[in-house]
Amino acid sequence: MKPNARGPARRRAGAALAIATTGSLVLLGAGSAVAATSSSGPAKVAVPQGISPRVLKNAHAMGAAAGSTKETVSFVLRARDLGTLEARVNAGMPHGYLSVRKFASTYGRTKTAISRLTKYLAKFHITSSVHADHLDVTTHGTVAEYNKALSVNQSNYMAAAVPASHGHLGRPATVFHGTNQPAMLPANARQAHMEMGDTPMVDKGAFVMLGSDDYFLRQLAAKKDFKAIKDYVAWTLHAAQAIAVKVVNPGGISAFKFNQRKLDLDEEHVYYHVTPRQIILTLARAIEELGVTHPLHIHGCNLGVPGNIETTLATVRAAEGLRIHMTHTQFLSYGTEGDRKFSSGAARLTELVNKTPNVSIDVGQVLFGQTCTASGDSMRQYAISKNAHPKKPVVMDIECDAGCGVVPMRYRDKSFVNAMQWVIGLETFLLFDDPWRIFLTTDHPNGAPFFFYPHLIRLLMDKGFRDGMLQKINPDAQAQAELLKSLTREYTFDEIAILTRAGPARSLGLKDRGHLGPGAAGDITVYRDDPDREAMFATPELVFKNGEVVVKDGKVVKVVQGATHVVRPDYDKSIEKPLNDYFDRYHTMRMEHFKLADEEIIDGDGGAIIVQPVGARQS
Numbered sequence: 377m378k379p380n381a382r383g384p385a386r387r388r389a390g391a392a393l394a395i396a397t398t399g400s401l402v403l404l405g406a407g408s409a410v411a412a413t414s415s416s417g418p419a420k421v422a423v424p425q426g427i428s429p430r431v432l433k434n435a436h437a438m439g440a441a442a443g444s445t446k447e448t449v450s451f452v453l454r455a456r457d458l459g460t461l462e463a464r465v466n467a468g469m470p471h472g473y474l475s476v477r478k479f480a481s482t483y484g485r486t487k488t489a490i491s492r493l494t495k496y497l498a499k500f501h502i503t504s505s506v507h508a509d510h511l512d513v514t515t516h517g518t519v520a521e522y523n524k525a526l527s528v529n530q531s532n533y534m535a536a537a538v539p540a541s542h543g544h545l546g547r548p549a550t551v552f553h554g555t556n557q558p559a560m561l562p563a564n565a566r567q568a569h570m571e572m573g574d575t576p577m578v579d580k581g582a583f584v585m586l587g588s589d590d591y592f593l594r595q596l597a598a599k600k601d602f603k604a605i606k607d608y609v610a611w612t613l614h615a616a617q618a619i620a621v622k623v624v625n626p627g628g629i630s631a632f633k634f635n636q637r638k639l640d641l642d643e644e645h646v647y648y649h650v651t652p653r654q655i656i657l658t659l660a661r662a663i664e665e666l667g668v669t670h671p672l673h674i675h676g677c678n679l680g681v682p683g684n685i686e687t688t689l690a691t692v693r694a695a696e697g698l699r700i701h702m703t704h705t706q707f708l709s710y711g712t713e714g715d716r717k718f719s720s721g722a723a724r725l726t727e728l729v730n731k732t733p734n735v736s737i738d739v740g741q742v743l744f745g746q747t748c749t750a751s752g753d754s755m756r757q758y759a760i761s762k763n764a765h766p767k768k769p770v771v772m773d774i775e776c777d778a779g780c781g782v783v784p785m786r787y788r789d790k791s792f793v794n795a796m797q798w799v800i801g802l803e804t805f806l807l808f809d810d811p812w813r814i815f816l817t818t819d820h821p822n823g824a825p826f827f828f829y830p831h832l833i834r835l836l837m838d839k840g841f842r843d844g845m846l847q848k849i850n851p852d853a854q855a856q857a858e859l860l861k862s863l864t865r866e867y868t869f870d871e872i873a874i875l876t877r878a879g880p881a882r883s884l885g886l887k888d889r890g891h892l893g894p895g896a897a898g899d900i901t902v903y904r905d906d907p908d909r910e911a912m913f914a915t916p917e918l919v920f921k922n923g924e925v926v927v928k929d930g931k932v933v934k935v936v937q938g939a940t941h942v943v944r945p946d947y948d949k950s951i952e953k954p955l956n957d958y959f960d961r962y963h964t965m966r967m968e969h970f971k972l973a974d975e976e977i978i979d980g981d982g983g984a985i986i987v988q989p990v991g992a993r994q995s
Contacts, residue, residue: 456482573983577935597650610666617977641694716852718793751822790849939985
């Protein structure tokens with residue numbers, strides 16, 4: 377997860393807004409700008425509003441509306457299947473008119489959708505009543521409560537009198553209050569955590585993404601005091617309810633917005649004049665001094681580019697003894713040898729990392745078949761979009777933060793490049809000495825979906841099967857795979873248990889996971905031995921969650937909800953003053969709405985929050 381990007385998707389809100397005061401009703405309008413959803417904080421969308429631009433145009437502002445003023449706000453929700461409804465109306469309702477109940481069940485919003493709105497407003501002490509059509513929601517509160525809930529500032533306005541003419545009644549001068557700002561509502565109740573919450577049985581943890589966000593880059597460029605940077609990192613972990621920090625193409629996602637198409641380790645960002653090396657060292661040191669267990673999780677520069685092994689080796693050396701985790705290294709281990717100028721750098725990487733104990737890695741193994749790449753690295757996703765299969769890539773910018781891209785991809789065993797990616801990943805696994813510092817991943821879904829793991833485990837445990845698969849790949853790739861052919865290593869059960877369970881748990885600081893000792897949580901998977909390791913790991917005999925049987929004979933017998941794991945390092949609360957000013961100036965949401973509360977996760981998925989311990993903060 378890049379749990380600090382404001383949004384992998386954009387949606388239009390389905391509400392109109394009206395505020396009533398004693399003796400007057402003003403429909404408020406401010407256009408229909410759309411804000412992005414957020415994986416790291418409360419994503420928000422702009423609420424399309426009514427006719428206030430016309431009303432306010434001829435009105436005179438008289439200062440801020442008193443916060444204690446009571447008012448009524450009506451939310452008119454967008455109907456479901458609006459096109460069908462319009463077609464039926466235009467055709468004269470050929471099947472007869474609908475009862476209110478039938479209209480509500482067919483075109484009204486669902487109870488879940490309405491509940492999201494009313495529960496959100498209730499946090500600000502705003503009461504709601506839902507009309508029978510399931511589209512109108514009438515609410516009551518004060519100006520101050522609505523200002524906070526909707527991220528607006530209401531003002532008092534004076535509308536001049538309108539004289540009577542041509543038989544139409546006139547209107548006396550009227551005082552009302554309103555706003556010409558877009559009202560903002562949370563979209564999908566914190567998208568990333570809510571989507572994780574929709575997956576039962578498993579525990580979750582978010583990695584917040586820093587390193588291309590505007591606020592951090594401003595701090596670094598201005599050479600801010602390191603304490604302030606450290607406070608910002610800690611604050612972000614709290615606000616996003618995250619367990620670790622990830623940096624993706626350090627500074628490169630931001631540089632892409634300034635038309636840079638690459639950013640090497642010591643190359644300056646064209647606007648902020650900072651380098652990826654500075655970003656990595658600053659974040660790695662901040663995490664170390666905050667006492668966060670999992671080291672900085674690094675998606676390095678030049679991902680997928682032939683020759684990037686040089687950058688990856690330089691990144692490992694750049695850590696200067698600080699703990700770092702290099703993620704999906706297969707995509708970062710490409711050389712330029714051979715006629716095709718594309719070769720494996722796995723041997724060089726493993727040779728260095730084997731003797732660098734402060735560095736751990738995961739592989740990001742490519743396996744053949746259809747998948748869909750999803751990454752915060754908009755620079756590289758844009759670059760590979762021409763290879764999309766099918767041709768339906770999406771690459772987007774995210775406000776003040778980063779970017780993202782979704783590119784469908786089909787890896788083919790007869791493709792030279794894809795076959796070499798397969799070889800490079802396996803070489804990395806088989807050449808790495810310490811199973812506690814390498815983790816089994818396909819960089820789901822980028823190298824392959826996670827449910828391909830049993831196949832990958834068989835490749836690692838069964839040399840005969842591996843050699844058979846090697847004979848099926850592209851002939852030119854086979855010719856460059858002499859090293860892989862020579863490797864006789866077969867992973868043991870102990871090693872598989874470490875690199876899939878015990879190792880990741882230790883790296884993340886999950887003290888009660890990944891072992892069966894006293895105090896363990898009792899998350900256990902039991903397999904029936906089978907010489908076909910792929911078949912064996914595909915269907916467990918038993919699965920225990922917190923000591924309770926949830927799967928038996930490959931079938932789910934009880935559905936339980938997992939927990940969300942977070943860390944909460946100390947930080948100086950005064951960091952919120954400059955942050956608040958920054959949000960007010962540059963963001964389409966307020967800082968207080970950016971922060972994700974415990975109850976939003978607990979109420980949203982019915983699970984629990986487990987706060988993992990951190991070390992003492994270093995000054």
